[in-house]
């Protein structure tokens with residue numbers, strides 16, 4: 001198929017519009033709403049993926065009228081919109097925006113919300129389908145759902161549906177996640193709860209399943225017989241910005257591992273599901289999460305590394321230490337970097353380490369899953385100038401580069417046998433153009449059509465917390481003595497390199513990768 005026909009196919013097959021519905025955003029005055037949710041809804045409207053019978057009610061503490069909310073949207077979309085603005089779409093969308101001020105714990109606010117929902121329903125024909133988006137601080141998730149229940153706003157009866165989208169963090173450890181699940185499930189049923197992880201809104205993450213299961217050539221080698229190990233890097237160059245208050249209580253482990261990184265691992269490692277039905281996919285992901293070998297306290301000392309950035313070395317960039325960031329305790333023991341080695345106890349993966357690392361103030365913004373295959377036998381090259389063979393590495397580039405590359409050895413031109421590492425690469429932009437997506441479009445649309453495949457079930461969230469629980473316990477009990485232990489702008493503390501070096505391996509990204517002759521070639 002040519003590049004252009006592929007492109008046509010993708011625009012034709014974007015899907016049906018969401019059901020008629022009202023989206024109620026709790027916390028509509030916040031950053032998530034203006035930076036992500038509204039631009040995502042706008043993109044859906046521009047792509048005709050919202051029902052014509054759609055409306056939004058923003059609810060927050062701030063005193064504001066609907067007109068002011070609409071004006072605010074007009075300004076915000078200019079700043080945060082990701083597609084070209086179109087006057088018709090903007091006006092259509094604005095007519096569907098409503099706002100009400102209210103305290104999340106106040107029953108009167110919910111009586112008022114019921115009245116407003118009735119009015120909006122009548123005006124826009126939304127068929128009494130509602131979904132409630134919790135874009136608030138996590139302490140409000142359960143109280144809001146309890147109030148919605150008490151006000152009779154969540155029953156999923158007959159023709160109408162009622163759904164709840166819960167943002168992360170879903171709890172701050174296993175116990176609090178379990179409690180939150182219990183609290184929500186006292187009011188609504190599991191199938192009404194959509195626990196969001198925005199990593200699953202990324203095309204490159206969704207593509208992991210397509211890549212693995214729509215191509216016959218990879219699956220046969222996707223196992224312990226051919227794969228040496230897997231490296232997952234989620235690197236950010238930013239520090240904690242204005243989120244010091246939240247971050248200092250959370251730390252990188254809670255912020256990134258039980259959710260985003262375990263999603264990447266479960267999609268990479270899961271067995272083929274029997275269908276793309278929500279529970280078929282989630283059952284397989286869940287099995288992987290449950291198969292991750294629990295770490296003992298001793299394992300935590302050798303398999304998990306934490307770091308915190310200090311001042312940057314580069315005087316031109318002037319990056320301040322984490323402990324000097326706004327709202328951070330000057331004596332903070334919170335980690336801004338994590339590296340871990342995990343094993344998955346099943347037939348496919350026994351003995352294959354999954355190394356992961358993530359952190360703030362690293363040298364590059366880059367997320368990738370690198371699958372390193374076992375080396376070919378060297379025997380044939382014994383009598384040549386080649387000293388060693390490089391492993392093949394398949395890299396799923398998640399962001400900001402979006403694509404897939406496979407590195408392999410090729411003969412370096414010339415009369416003698418020398419090898420160079422070369423890459424076969426696919427970049428999304430070459431085939432599909434660049435997408436205006438915020439990453440939330442697909443997830444919001446899925447909620448509007450009742451497809452929960454890309455959302456977390458209660459058991460998955462709890463399994464994710466179980467994986468990190470021993471690390472949280474040990475790290476809480478043992479205050480780090482060496483913090484800060486990496487300069488802003490470096491690839492984390494040296495212990496992260498030692499974690500792999502002990503196994504005779506190294507992090508792929510710490511080297512420069514180019515198609516140059518391998519250093520292994522003898523001159």
Ligand code: BG6
Nearest residue numbers: 168198199236255256260367399
């Ligand atoms: C969020 C974390 O969930 O994900 C942030 O709270 C992190 O700390 C962000 O920066 C990373 O998301 P993305 O899409 O930029 O990789």
